[in-house]
Amino acid sequence: MNWDWDKLQKQRQGNSGGTPPGFDDFNEQFKKFKNFKLPGGKLIFLALGVLWLLSGIYIVEPDEVGVVKRFGEFSRITTSGPHYHIPYPVESVLTPKVTQIQRIEMGFRSMTRNRSVPFRQGQERGVPDESLMLTGDENIVSLQFIVQFMIKDAKEYLFNVMDVEGTIKNAASAAMREVMGKSRIDDALTTGKQEIQASTRELMQGILDSYKCGISIVAVQLQNVHPPDQVVDAFKDVASAREDKSRLENEAQAYANDILPKARGQAARIVNASQAYKEAKVRLAEGDASKFLAVLKEYNKARDITKKRLYLETMEEILSNPEAEKLILSDDALKKSVPYLPLDRIQRGKGESTNTKQ
Amino acid sequence: MKKQTIILIAGILVGALLLTQIMFTVDQTEQAIVLQLGKPVHPNALGPGLHFKLPIVQDVVYFDSRILDYDAKPEEITTEDKKYMNIDSYAKWRIANPLLFYQKVRTIPGAQARLDDIIRSQLRVSLGRYTLIEVVSHKRSEIMSNVTERTQKQLLPYGIEVVDVRIKRTDLPTENASAIFGRMKAERERQAKQYRSEGEEKSARIKAQADKERSIILAEANKEAAIIRGEGDAEATRIYAEALGQSPEFYAFKRSLDAYRKGLKDNSRFIFTPDSPFLQYFQ
Numbered sequence: 050m051n052w053d054w055d056k057l058q059k060q061r062q063g064n065s066g067g068t069p070p071g072f073d074d075f076n077e078q079f080k081k082f083k084n085f086k087l088p089g090g091k092l093i094f095l096a097l098g099v100l101w102l103l104s105g106i107y108i109v110e111p112d113e114v115g116v117v118k119r120f121g122e123f124s125r126i127t128t129s130g131p132h133y134h135i136p137y138p139v140e141s142v143l144t145p146k147v148t149q150i151q152r153i154e155m156g157f158r159s160m161t162r163n164r165s166v167p168f169r170q171g172q173e174r175g176v177p178d179e180s181l182m183l184t185g186d187e188n189i190v191s192l193q194f195i196v197q198f199m200i201k202d203a204k205e206y207l208f209n210v211m212d213v214e215g216t217i218k219n220a221a222s223a224a225m226r227e228v229m230g231k232s233r234i235d236d237a238l239t240t241g242k243q244e245i246q247a248s249t250r251e252l253m254q255g256i257l258d259s260y261k262c263g264i265s266i267v268a269v270q271l272q273n274v275h276p277p278d279q280v281v282d283a284f285k286d287v288a289s290a291r292e293d294k295s296r297l298e299n300e301a302q303a304y305a306n307d308i309l310p311k312a313r314g315q316a317a318r319i320v321n322a323s324q325a326y327k328e329a330k331v332r333l334a335e336g337d338a339s340k341f342l343a344v345l346k347e348y349n350k351a352r353d354i355t356k357k358r359l360y361l362e363t364m365e366e367i368l369s370n371p372e373a374e375k376l377i378l379s380d381d382a383l384k385k386s387v388p389y390l391p392l393d394r395i396q397r398g399k400g401e402s403t404n405t406k407q
Numbered sequence: 408m409k410k411q412t413i414i415l416i417a418g419i420l421v422g423a424l425l426l427t428q429i430m431f432t433v434d435q436t437e438q439a440i441v442l443q444l445g446k447p448v449h450p451n452a453l454g455p456g457l458h459f460k461l462p463i464v465q466d467v468v469y470f471d472s473r474i475l476d477y478d479a480k481p482e483e484i485t486t487e488d489k490k491y492m493n494i495d496s497y498a499k500w501r502i503a504n505p506l507l508f509y510q511k512v513r514t515i516p517g518a519q520a521r522l523d524d525i526i527r528s529q530l531r532v533s534l535g536r537y538t539l540i541e542v543v544s545h546k547r548s549e550i551m552s553n554v555t556e557r558t559q560k561q562l563l564p565y566g567i568e569v570v571d572v573r574i575k576r577t578d579l580p581t582e583n584a585s586a587i588f589g590r591m592k593a594e595r596e597r598q599a600k601q602y603r604s605e606g607e608e609k610s611a612r613i614k615a616q617a618d619k620e621r622s623i624i625l626a627e628a629n630k631e632a633a634i635i636r637g638e639g640d641a642e643a644t645r646i647y648a649e650a651l652g653q654s655p656e657f658y659a660f661k662r663s664l665d666a667y668r669k670g671l672k673d674n675s676r677f678i679f680t681p682d683s684p685f686l687q688y689f690q
Binding site for chain 1: 472473474547611617620632667
């Protein structure tokens with residue numbers, strides 16, 4: 050500037066053709082300016098002054114706050130609406146968006162981020178360097194999560210930390226790994242997610258607060274937690290083994306449920322059959338007994354004749370059978386006739402044929 | 408009139424120029440020291456706002472007053488149990504004493520080189536005292552605060568305040584990672600096997616229990632049946648005995664006749680002598 054000014058002075062004094070070629074333009078411009086006669090020169094100055102003053106008007110949108118600096122030093126915070134600050138170079142204003150919830154992806158990147166396509170779930174690319182981490186039981190798990198944050202203190206956010214987003218990212222990485230370092234892989238894969246999210250959020254908030262970077266962590270959300278690709282099959286097999294286990298149990302239970310009622314039925318049948326036997330046996334005995342007693346009663350009234358009658362009736366019945374052979378021999382003839390008897394039949398009917406004297 | 412205007416404009420320009428030489432502002436994110444021909448004017452740094460200095464002889468040097476980032480390169484270290492691991496760390500620091508800082512390291516890259524030396528060696532020393540699992544798990548925050556404290560002490564003479572040293576990532580080198588994968592796989596296979604055999608065990612137990620119950624149920628039923636049949640037989644025997652006992656002689660007679668009737672049927676041969684009572688009237 051100094052230098053320009055000096056040259057300018059020289060140019061003005063010299064005012065002739067011996068100038069270096071680079072200054073021709075400027076010279077002409079200056080001549081114009083020199084010869085320019087403005088009737089309302091003061092008006093122009095006034096207009097410029099008004100414009101300068103007007104440049105101090107600024108509007109803070111509903112999702113922003115205005116942070117006013119005077120000579121570079123923080124001066125005040127203004128809320129949404131129109132405001133005025135002393136124009137440049139005295140005061141300047143910054144308007145960070147404080148109500149907006151921003152999001153950082155860890156362990157993956159949505160594919161749509163770089164393109165102007167609306168966000169669609171599932172179009173993502175993993176970043177194994179970020180997602181693989183060691184757990185407290187010396188296993189490795191692949192973990193993708195997002196961090197949602199917003200500015201809680203605009204002054205701290207603007208002035209305290211360089212590269213706030215990078216800081217949040219680093220803190221997220223450190224906090225999640227610290228939490229995972231204390232968790233077991235099974236918790237991370239199954240029931241412990243809620244707790245991991247909560248303690249990571251808390252730890253991150255603590256770290257960021259210690260830097261005073263004016264950020265509030267809204268949430269840490271685990272997106273996709275799974276075993277690394279190298280071992281995922283083994284993990285899946287555990288799940289199916291657990292299924293197999295309950296399947297086997299259920300099958301056995303089904304078997305038990307099948308045979309036990311059948312056995313009870315069979316038992317009932319056995320018991321009932323025995324009861325039937327008992328009842329039948331007793332009834333039969335009772336019947337036989339009363340029949341015998343009835344006959345006995347009559348027998349007692351006339352013993353001899355009844356006896357005789359029964360005997361003859363029985364003999365009649367036996368002997369009336371045409372199949373039965375009957376022989377009547379005298380005692381002598383009996384003794385002699387033995388040789389004539391058909392031996393084979395005697396042999397067979399020995400027991401029955403002998404004594405019928407009664 | 409012309410000349411006056413020119414002088415006025417010139418005057419304003421010169422004045423403005425002079426002002427820029429006398430006044431300077433320090434941003435909220437900065438701090439500054441003023442050097443008079445290389446010699447610091449104030450012992451302390453100037454904070455944000457409007458400040459004045461002498462033109463030409465005094466110079467202003469600006470420094471960032473924010474917390475700055477130092478992101479170390481990941482490096483391999485050895486733990487106490489002789490395991491290798493890749494440690495990725497970062498540090499947060501600020502220029503606490505700009506004058507000292509200017510004298511010792513002068514620029515931010517210069518400071519980062521210094522940070523690099525000190526944090527690295529401190530991490531190495533500290534991590535070397537713990538086993539891998541301690542580093543990964545419960546000793547982590549302790550190690551980090553230790554390292555922060557030590558580096559803080561060492562970097563104070565450089566006008567640097569270390570706010571935080573934090574282990575960002577602890578990874579295993581590829582070959583160790585694949586060993587872990589192998590172990591994880593084996594562990595899961597063991598677990599799967601256990602689940603399956605537990606299932607079989609349970610299944611066998613349930614089935615055996617059921618078989619046992621079935622046998623007991625049937626045996627119990629058979630026992631009950633035998634008792635009931637016995638009762639029936641006994642009862643019948645009692646009834647017979649009671650009735651027949653009234654005339655054993657008649658019973659014997661009658662029963663004998665029945666026996667003859669049944670016993671002497673076909674294929675029987677009767678040989679009578681004339682003395683037989685049956686033939687009493689035949690003669």
